[in-house]
Amino acid sequence: MMPEIESAVGMSRKWDARTAGREVAETAIQKLSRPPDVFLLFSTIHYEKHGGFQELLKGVYDVIPENTPLVGGTVTGFLNNYGCFAHGVTSMAISSTDMDIAIGLGMNTKRNPKKAARQCATMIKKGLNSSSYENKFLLNLISAGELPDMPLFRGKKIIRPGLSTKAILRFFGFSQYVLQKGSGRDDEVMEEITRQLPDYHMLGGGTLDGRATLRNFQFFNKKILRNSVVSLGIRTRYNVDVQTTHNMKKTGIHFKITKTSKDGRIIHEINGEPAASEFIRLLGWPKDFLNEETWFKTNFYFPLGFHIKKDSLEFGPRVIGPILGESLTTTIRSKDPDASILTIDGRSLLETIDQNLSTFPNVPAFGLISSCTTRLETMGDKIYQAQNRIQKYFDKQPFIVFYVGGESTYSPKKGLNYVNMSFNSAIFWSDTKNS
Amino acid sequence: MRDDPIATVLDDLLRLDDVYACVVARRNMISVMPSKEEFKPEVNQIWDVIKRAMDDVFTVIGEYSGAGLGEMEFRLQDYEVLFYVFPDTENALVAIIPALANKGLLEVELENARREILKLMETPPTESSISKKDDEIYATA
Numbered sequence: 418m419m420p421e422i423e424s425a426v427g428m429s430r431k432w433d434a435r436t437a438g439r440e441v442a443e444t445a446i447q448k449l450s451r452p453p454d455v456f457l458l459f460s461t462i463h464y465e466k467h468g469g470f471q472e473l474l475k476g477v478y479d480v481i482p483e484n485t486p487l488v489g490g491t492v493t494g495f496l497n498n499y500g501c502f503a504h505g506v507t508s509m510a511i512s513s514t515d516m517d518i519a520i521g522l523g524m525n526t527k528r529n530p531k532k533a534a535r536q537c538a539t540m541i542k543k544g545l546n547s548s549s550y551e552n553k554f555l556l557n558l559i560s561a562g563e564l565p566d567m568p569l570f571r572g573k574k575i576i577r578p579g580l581s582t583k584a585i586l587r588f589f590g591f592s593q594y595v596l597q598k599g600s601g602r603d604d605e606v607m608e609e610i611t612r613q614l615p616d617y618h619m620l621g622g623g624t625l626d627g628r629a630t631l632r633n634f635q636f637f638n639k640k641i642l643r644n645s646v647v648s649l650g651i652r653t654r655y656n657v658d659v660q661t662t663h664n665m666k667k668t669g670i671h672f673k674i675t676k677t678s679k680d681g682r683i684i685h686e687i688n689g690e691p692a693a694s695e696f697i698r699l700l701g702w703p704k705d706f707l708n709e710e711t712w713f714k715t716n717f718y719f720p721l722g723f724h725i726k727k728d729s730l731e732f733g734p735r736v737i738g739p740i741l742g743e744s745l746t747t748t749i750r751s752k753d754p755d756a757s758i759l760t761i762d763g764r765s766l767l768e769t770i771d772q773n774l775s776t777f778p779n780v781p782a783f784g785l786i787s788s789c790t791t792r793l794e795t796m797g798d799k800i801y802q803a804q805n806r807i808q809k810y811f812d813k814q815p816f817i818v819f820y821v822g823g824e825s826t827y828s829p830k831k832g833l834n835y836v837n838m839s840f841n842s843a844i845f846w847s848d849t850k851n852s
Numbered sequence: 853m854r855d856d857p858i859a860t861v862l863d864d865l866l867r868l869d870d871v872y873a874c875v876v877a878r879r880n881m882i883s884v885m886p887s888k889e890e891f892k893p894e895v896n897q898i899w900d901v902i903k904r905a906m907d908d909v910f911t912v913i914g915e916y917s918g919a920g921l922g923e924m925e926f927r928l929q930d931y932e933v934l935f936y937v938f939p940d941t942e943n944a945l946v947a948i949i950p951a952l953a954n955k956g957l958l959e960v961e962l963e964n965a966r967r968e969i970l971k972l973m974e975t976p977p978t979e980s981s982i983s984k985k986d987d988e989i990y991a992t993a
Contacts, residue, residue: 430864463867463868493957494957494960500964501964502960502961502964503957503958503960503961504868627954627957709952710951710952713954713955713956793956793957793960794954794956794957795956796956797956797958797963798923798936798960798963800960
C-alpha cells in the first residue's frame with residue numbers, strides 16, 4: 418500500500434544557480450512515488466552572484482511539473498538530513514492524497530504589513546475554505562529587516578555616536594516607508610495573519626541574506642520577490658503542532674525603557690540614560706567592550722528580554738541589531754517599559770532542541786523548523802551537535818531547519834510566540850503510525 | 853593539481869567571499885592548494901608572516917593532535933587563521949579570513965570541507981587523482 422503522505426528533502430551544493438536548482442529538485446522528487454503537491458525551497462544568498470535566483474527557480478522547474486506550487490526564501494543557512502550548511506540550497510517536496518494545499522502572497526510588508534498580511538490570508542482562505550480536512554497549518558516566510566545599502570552600514574554593527582547618527586535615525590523613517598529599507602515589521606505581519614486565520618497552527622521566519630542584511634528574497638512559484646510575505650497553507654487529516662523554545666536564563670538585571678522611536682523598535686534611552694552606554698553599564702562591561710570584533714561573542718549571548726505578552730512574567734529574547742550612536746535597534750517592538758537582560762551559553766542552546774522536540778511524543782512524518790540565525794552564527798561548526806540531536810528525533814523522516822531572523826509559532830491554544838534566538842518546530846504525524 | 857579532488861574542495865571554499873586563502877598543510881609544507889594555486893589578493897602582503905606563524909602553530913598541532921586537539925586559531929593584524937586538524941595526523945585544513953568576518957557561518961563550511969577531505973583521505977586514490985609532484989602529498993598521517 419502506498420504511504421498516504423510522502424515528503425522528501427533535496428539538496429544541492431553546486432555553485433551555478435541553474436544546476437543547483439535542477440539538483441535540489443531531482444534529489445527531492447526522486448524519493449517520491451508521485452509528483453509533488455508542493456515544493457518548499459530555502460537557499461543561501463550565494464546564488465544571487467552565481468547566476469541569480471531566477472535561474473535557480475528555472476532549474477527547479479526544469480525538473481518539477483510546471484504547475485507545482487512553490488514557496489521559499491533566502492536563509493543564512495540550513496540543517497537537514499544531510500548535514501549543516503551555510504552555502505547551498507535545500508528543498509522539501511510533499512505529496513499526499515490526504516492534504517489540500519494553497520499558497521499565499523502579500524506585497525510591501527515594510528510599508529504596510531497589515532495590508533500584506535490580509536492579501537496573503539485572503540489567498541489562503543480562498544484556496545482552502547472548501548477543504549474538509551480538520552487540521553490547519555500555515556508556513557509564513559516574511560522579508561526580514563534590511564539596511565540601506567550605504568557605505569556607512571556595510572559590514573558594520575556599530576555606528577559610533579556623532580552628528581551622522583542623528584541624520585541616520587531621521588533617514589530611517591524615510592527609508593522605511595519610501596524605499597522599504599529598514600525594519601522587517603514581520604511581527605506586525607504575523608499579528609495580522611493570526612487575526613485573519615486564528616484557527617491555524619503557524620510557523621514563521623524572516624528571510625535573510627548572509628551577513629550584510631542588505632537584501633533578502635522570497636520565492637513564490639516562479640517569481641522572485643522582495644518585501645513580501647509568502648505562505649504555504651495546508652489542510653490535512655494529519656496531526657500538526659508547533660512549539661517555540663529558547664531556554665534563555667535570567668541575569669536578574671532589569672531596567673526601564675524610557676525613550677523609543679515611534680514604532681518602539683529603536684530604543685534611545687534606558688533608565689533615563691543613553692541606551693547603549695546604560696546597557697553596557699548594567700552588564701558591568703568596560704565601556705569599549707562591545708565592538709565590531711566582540712559583537713558575536715557578547716551581544717548574542719546577552720539579548721534583551723521583553724514581556725512576551727501583556728501581564729506575563731515570562732520574558733522573550735530580542736536580539737540587539739545594529740547600534741546607531743546610543744540607540745539600540747531591535748526587530749520586535751517594545752510594548753512594555755519593563756525589560757531585562759537574558760543570557761545563554763552553548764550547552765543551553767543545545768538543550769533548547771531537546772526541550773522543544775520532547776514535547777512531541779509522536780513519531781514524526783516530517784518536520785519544518787525555523788531557528789534564529791544567531792544560533793547558527795554563535796555555534797559555528799558546533800552546529801553539528803545540534804544536527805545530531807535533531808537527526809536522532811527524526812531518524813529517517815525528512816526535516817529541514819532553516820535559519821532566519823525573527824521567528825514565530827502560533828497555535829489557537831498557545832497564541833503567538835514571536836521571538837529571537839529561538840528554536841521553532843512544526844511537526845506532522847499520523848495517528849495510525851503510533852498505534 | 854587540477855584533478856586533485858581535495859583541491860576541488862578548497863576551490864569551493866575559496867568561492868566564499870570571506871575565505872581569503874585555504875590550504876591543506878602540515879609543518880613546513882603546504883600539501884594541497886586550490887587548483888588555481890592562488891589566493892585572494894588581500895592576503896598577499898601578509899602571507900609571509902602568516903606562513904611563519906602557521907609553522908609555529910603546526911608544532912603544537914604535531915604535539916597534541918594525538919591527544920585530541922581538533923581546532924586552533926590565531927589573530928594576526930586584521931586576519932584570523934583557523935586550523936581544522938585531521939584527527940591523529942599533523943595535517944590541518946587552514947583558512948585565512950578577515951577578523952571581522954561572520955566566523956560562525958564560515959566555520960560551518962570549514963567543518964564541511966574538513967569532513968569531505970577526511971572522506972577523500974580515507975578513499976584510496978585513483979590514478980588520475982594522485983599528484984604528480986613529490987611534495988604534493990595530502991594523506992600523510
